[in-house]
Amino acid sequence: MPSGTDRTQQDPLTEAVDLEPDRKREILAREALLGRDDWTVLGLKPGANAEAVKLAYFEASRVFHPDRYYGKNLGSFRARLERIFQRLSEAHETLTEALRRAPPPPAAGSTHAVTRPGQTGSTAPVDPRAEERRARLARHPYLARNARASALVEEAQRQMKSAPQKALHLLGQAKTLGGHSPKDRAAMEAEAKQQVAKGRADDEMKAGNDAAEVGDSETAARAYARASELDPQRADAAYEAARWLLRASHPLAEARKFAQQAVTLRVDHLQSQLLLAEICLRMGMGSVARRHLEAALKLDPKNAKAKTLLRQVR
Amino acid sequence: MAEQEPVIGIDLGTTNSVVAIVQSGQPHVIPNRTGQNLTPSIVAVTSAGKRLVGQLAKRQAITNPEHTVYAAKRLIGRKFGSDQVRRARESLPYQIVCGEHDDVRVQMGDKAVSLQEISAAVLRELKLDAEAALGRTVSKAVVTVPAYFNDGQRQATKDAGRIAGLDVLRILNEPTAAALAYGFGKQVTGKIAVFDLGGGTLDVSVLEVAKGVFDVVATGGDTYLGGEDFDNRIIEMLVMNFAKEHGVDLRKERMALQRLKDAAERAKIELSELTETNINLPFLYTPPGGTSAIHLQASLTRARFEELTQDLVERTVEIVDKVLTEADVHPDELREIVLVGGMTRMPAVQRAVRRHFQRDPSKGVHPEEVVALGAALQADALMQPSSQVLLLDVTPQSLGVAIAGGYNRVLITKNTTVPTSVTELFHTSRDGQTTVKIMVLQGESELAHQNELLGEFILSGLRLAPRGEVEIEVNFEINSEGIVSVSARDKETGLEQSITVTASGGLTPDELKNILEAQADSLLEARISSEVQQKRNALTSAAAEVSALIPRVRQLTGSSEFGREALRRAEEVITSARAAAESDDLAGLADWVDQLERTRVLFVGVLERLGARQ
Numbered sequence: 001m002p003s004g005t006d007r008t009q010q011d012p013l014t015e016a017v018d019l020e021p022d023r024k025r026e027i028l029a030r031e032a033l034l035g036r037d038d039w040t041v042l043g044l045k046p047g048a049n050a051e052a053v054k055l056a057y058f059e060a061s062r063v064f065h066p067d068r069y070y071g072k073n074l075g076s077f078r079a080r081l082e083r084i085f086q087r088l089s090e091a092h093e094t095l096t097e098a099l100r101r102a103p104p105p106p107a108a109g110s111t112h113a114v115t116r117p118g119q120t121g122s123t124a125p126v127d128p129r130a131e132e133r134r135a136r137l138a139r140h141p142y143l144a145r146n147a148r149a150s151a152l153v154e155e156a157q158r159q160m161k162s163a164p165q166k167a168l169h170l171l172g173q174a175k176t177l178g179g180h181s182p183k184d185r186a187a188m189e190a191e192a193k194q195q196v197a198k199g200r201a202d203d204e205m206k207a208g209n210d211a212a213e214v215g216d217s218e219t220a221a222r223a224y225a226r227a228s229e230l231d232p233q234r235a236d237a238a239y240e241a242a243r244w245l246l247r248a249s250h251p252l253a254e255a256r257k258f259a260q261q262a263v264t265l266r267v268d269h270l271q272s273q274l275l276l277a278e279i280c281l282r283m284g285m286g287s288v289a290r291r292h293l294e295a296a297l298k299l300d301p302k303n304a305k306a307k308t309l310l311r312q313v314r
Numbered sequence: 315m316a317e318q319e320p321v322i323g324i325d326l327g328t329t330n331s332v333v334a335i336v337q338s339g340q341p342h343v344i345p346n347r348t349g350q351n352l353t354p355s356i357v358a359v360t361s362a363g364k365r366l367v368g369q370l371a372k373r374q375a376i377t378n379p380e381h382t383v384y385a386a387k388r389l390i391g392r393k394f395g396s397d398q399v400r401r402a403r404e405s406l407p408y409q410i411v412c413g414e415h416d417d418v419r420v421q422m423g424d425k426a427v428s429l430q431e432i433s434a435a436v437l438r439e440l441k442l443d444a445e446a447a448l449g450r451t452v453s454k455a456v457v458t459v460p461a462y463f464n465d466g467q468r469q470a471t472k473d474a475g476r477i478a479g480l481d482v483l484r485i486l487n488e489p490t491a492a493a494l495a496y497g498f499g500k501q502v503t504g505k506i507a508v509f510d511l512g513g514g515t516l517d518v519s520v521l522e523v524a525k526g527v528f529d530v531v532a533t534g535g536d537t538y539l540g541g542e543d544f545d546n547r548i549i550e551m552l553v554m555n556f557a558k559e560h561g562v563d564l565r566k567e568r569m570a571l572q573r574l575k576d577a578a579e580r581a582k583i584e585l586s587e588l589t590e591t592n593i594n595l596p597f598l599y600t601p602p603g604g605t606s607a608i609h610l611q612a613s614l615t616r617a618r619f620e621e622l623t624q625d626l627v628e629r630t631v632e633i634v635d636k637v638l639t640e641a642d643v644h645p646d647e648l649r650e651i652v653l654v655g656g657m658t659r660m661p662a663v664q665r666a667v668r669r670h671f672q673r674d675p676s677k678g679v680h681p682e683e684v685v686a687l688g689a690a691l692q693a694d695a696l697m698q699p700s701s702q703v704l705l706l707d708v709t710p711q712s713l714g715v716a717i718a719g720g721y722n723r724v725l726i727t728k729n730t731t732v733p734t735s736v737t738e739l740f741h742t743s744r745d746g747q748t749t750v751k752i753m754v755l756q757g758e759s760e761l762a763h764q765n766e767l768l769g770e771f772i773l774s775g776l777r778l779a780p781r782g783e784v785e786i787e788v789n790f791e792i793n794s795e796g797i798v799s800v801s802a803r804d805k806e807t808g809l810e811q812s813i814t815v816t817a818s819g820g821l822t823p824d825e826l827k828n829i830l831e832a833q834a835d836s837l838l839e840a841r842i843s844s845e846v847q848q849k850r851n852a853l854t855s856a857a858a859e860v861s862a863l864i865p866r867v868r869q870l871t872g873s874s875e876f877g878r879e880a881l882r883r884a885e886e887v888i889t890s891a892r893a894a895a896e897s898d899d900l901a902g903l904a905d906w907v908d909q910l911e912r913t914r915v916l917f918v919g920v921l922e923r924l925g926a927r928q
Contacts, residue, residue, distance in 0.1 A: 058527040062704055066733060066794035070483075070696040082733040082793060089706070089731040253632065256639065264644075284758055285640050287727050311846075311900040 018072035027077060030064065030084050038091035050099040057092035064088060101267070101295070149174040153185055156192065164195030201231035208240060217248040228258055235265035239272050242279070252283045263292065270299045277309055286313045321454040321483065321697050322444050323689025325491070326433060326471065328387040328514030328540060329656075331355045332686035333440040335448070336694035341495065341687040346443040352682060353443070357435045358382040359422045367439040379407040379572035381422050383432050385542060388514050389418045390429040390474070391467030398538060405546060407568040430470050434477035441480055455480045456693040458685050460515040461487040461533040461710045464756055464766050465798065465815060483696055485796065488512070489519035490530055490707060491688025492654040496679050497523045498691055498703065504649035505531065509634060509667060509675070510685070512655035514540040516630055518637040520648075526702035532641030532729045533710050536633055539626065541582070541657040547622040548578035552593065552612060560608055562599055570598050581614055586659045589616045620662045627662050631670045641729065651675045654684055706731055709792055716753040716762040718743035719897055725790045728758065735791040739805075741782040749774040750786055752802045754815060763827035773802045773811045849903040853895050856910035857888050863917045870924045884913045
């Protein structure tokens with residue numbers, strides 16, 4: 001950094017500037033830490049979470065951002081503040097990026113993973129008399145519809161895995177009857193729809209593979225894209241969709257969407273990272289490309305393509 | 315403590331401007347002397363030579379189209395020869411002329427007035443409004459500009475302030491200002507996106523907010539996408555229909571064009587509320603020769619209007635997408651989406667945003683006032699040490715230097731939080747080079763001439779040495795005021811040169827290309843990595859190998875059609891590859907090495923087969 005050092009032969013604490021002695025000391029103390037690791041620079045203990053990193057950065061910015069001293073005579077302290085703030089924002093960015101990639105394992109007590117409500121078909125022991133009572137009630141004209149609906153829902157549950165389309169149909173019937181457990185039914189309906197979509201995604205994947213084999217990139221791209229849309233959790237579909245959309249010269253933004261999806265689903269999939277980086281690069285989004293190339297190089301430090309592309313970014 | 319001098323915030327808009335101030339900790343808009351919150355950004359000179367600003371200027375625009383200047387913001391800080399200005403000239407009723415430094419001027423009567431002066435007239439009007447309302451002199455302001463404004467446009471806006479007698483404390487990005495005003499006093503924590511579609515520009519910003527600190531994560535946009543483009547679609551349609559019906563091109567009629575413009579804007583605004591509107595322009599055109607005047611009567615439905623502007627709406631969403639991707643922000647991470655700018659009242663725009671983000675945009679901000687309120691908040695934050703608001707802003711465009719081969723080497727990438735500084739080592743690019751020219755570029759293109767030239771300087775007195783031996787350290791710095799300074803130092807001698815970038819070059823790409831070509835001998839060269847050097851060596855030896863094979867291949871196959879073709883191709887590859895060896899583009903080099911290798915394999919194969927047969 002130019003200047004700064006030569007001007008401070010005298011003790012900076014005696015420099016005549018518009019700063020309280022305490023503030024001067026605070027600035028000098030933080031400046032002395034700039035060579036240390038990112039955590040220390042931000043005044044944190046290693047291992048803090050992303051939220052703590054952000055808050056520490058914001059708190060420190062309140063003290064060290066030059067705008068907090070707008071219009072004041074700062075002398076050598078202006079350069080110090082700018083230096084400190086730049087280092088703070090670098091530390092914040094590095095740590096945030098690192099924590100984003102690999103969030104620390106949640107502490108035992110603080111998981112807020114939602115446990116999904118059990119999906120019917122509970123195996124709890126049933127009181128036989130209660131069973132009989134229910135059957136008798138079910139015969140009551142007002143309740144017969146309920147019983148019929150329940151039977152349909154149960155049948156649907158059985159068909160769910162093997163014939164989701166059929167299950168969906170049964171659930172639809174149950175719906176028109178107005179079953180007694182609309183919540184369960186809605187959940188099952190959603191599941192059935194998902195299963196159907198998965199099945200169709202399988203078909204689209206096959207169609208995509210066939211087209212890809214004969215080199216029909218347009219058809220392949222469309223089929224893979226449909227597969228990925230039907231089953232957004234399918235990483236291979238998203239990856240292939242991106243790859244073939246790119247090959248079939250579709251708009252880059254479209255290919256990027258799928259590549260991004262592929263990377264989100266499989267962060268550790270080298271080819272997806274490379275593909276996304278390549279697309280971003282072509283779209284002129286160098287900084288994003290760089291991030292993904294760096295991720296790719298973490299997965300395979302020797303990867304030649306990643307290195308080549310990274311050089312293009314720079 | 316004596317009461318501090320008031321500092322105002324000004325949203326200097328393409329169509330309307332707003333002034334605001336923070337009083338007792340609360341920001342509010344200062345109405346102008348006619349009681350309106352919005353002052354049209356219009357300046358006119360009457361035939362009597364009187365200068366009118368704002369509402370008064372707008373009112374007489376129809377009868378005085380040639381001396382009524384609107385949308386000055388689209389032209390400020392641009393070069394006369396630029397594409398944007400050329401395009402604007404076609405649709406503006408007032409006359410634009412070229413200034414001395416290829417800057418844009420407006421012919422008003424017998425004077426060619428600079429855009430800075432036009433904007434200054436608007437700023438002075440707002441200053442007077444504020445002084446009238448506060449009963450005190452006002453001489454300090456924070457002024458907003460679109461995030462996508464380059465350094466030249468920012469400087470020009472600052473100059474306009476100076477001409478108006480305002481010390482511009484800070485140039486603030488409009489979406490950032492909007493976010494400040496939106497987040498102020500609310501306990502919002504998390505990322506928010508601001509979608510600002512105004513009269514002339516689209517700006518998108520993503521900010522992270524917590525406890526009064528506003529951290530800009532990313533910003534981007536399009537300086538040529540705004541409400542006026544939507545108006546123009548209506549104008550085009552009307553002009554086309556009129557031409558079909560009456561065989562008259564209204565675009566040549568300045569007065570008619572001005573009336574069309576007004577009517578189109580009104581129709582557009584009405585269609586945000588209504589599903590159909592009428593456009594009536596009686597006596598729009600009087601044919602020469604005294605025949606009776608022609609009226610224009612048309613109706614426009616919302617559906618038709620949305621059809622006409624569908625691509626514009628789609629483009630807005632694409633730009634949002636690009637900004638989010640660059641920031642690596644997933645739409646799900648956004649806590650709020652704030653819509654700013656009059657154009658966001660259009661239902662189709664709201665629908666597109668809703669569809670894209672799968673949620674409703676935030677309500678409760680006044681889209682036309684929020685930017686000025688944010689500017690006032692930032693002004694207050696700078697002047698009051700007790701303020702809770704702190705803005706961590708970014709540089710909206712990348713900064714770099716031109717390097718040998720006509721490339722741009724970026725040193726500070728866009729969206730870097732300022733203040734910041736970067737130092738990088740470069741080489742001389744030629745044997746015996748004793749001077750280097752440091753050309754400072756702003757923009758995202760890899761090709762130097764497609765960026766904006768911010769400034770240039772020469773570092774001379776370098777040691778006579780072969781190419782690449784003299785090392786030059788280049789330092790880029792953006793301080794907290796947003797001022798860019800660049801210095802270059804000869805590592806060996808400690809010789810240093812620097813500039814503070816103040817004025818903009820704002821050259822057209824062609825001009826810049828010519829300059830770059832003229833300077834080709836004195837540019838810097840990026841340090842060549844060992845990888846590039848290896849590839850270069852590989853390329854040279856592969857080319858030599860293939861060349862060595864050519865005489866034998868010619869001898870054996872030169873008589874056949876295939877042979878002649880293959881030889882011609884091989885020679886081409888060698889020539890191009892040798893030319894490419896000069897570049898330090900690793901991927902390109904690798905490509906040529908591959909091609910040479912393929913040719914070599916082909917030739918060796920041919921020679922083996924034919925050689926064996928003979």
